[in-house]
Amino acid sequence: MKNKELNKYLGFVNIAFQMGIIIAGGVFLGIWLDGKFPNKYSVFTISLSLLGVFIALYQVYRSVSKMSEEDEKNEK
Numbered sequence: 112m113k114n115k116e117l118n119k120y121l122g123f124v125n126i127a128f129q130m131g132i133i134i135a136g137g138v139f140l141g142i143w144l145d146g147k148f149p150n151k152y153s154v155f156t157i158s159l160s161l162l163g164v165f166i167a168l169y170q171v172y173r174s175v176s177k178m179s180e181e182d183e184k185n186e187k
Contacts, residue, residue: 115185119178126174130167137163 141156148155 122174122178126171129170129174133167133170134160134163137161137166 137159138156141153141159144155144159145153
């Protein structure tokens with residue numbers, strides 16, 4: 112039982128790292144594109160960072176719902 116709880120916590124830590132990597136990737140790609148194609152409002156950085164946040168939140172939703180489904184299966 113304790114091993115299952117530890118795996119669940121490690122899953123949440125993994126989700127946090129995934130979120131950070133996805134969002135940071137979007138920001139750094141946006142900064143690079145804004146450097147290549149200069150514009151007044153840093154459009155690429157803003158849009159890609161927001162896209163990264165939405166993708167990361169979608170990944171969190173999928174991961175948590177998958178964990179929830181696995182818990183329901185284990186309870187039966």
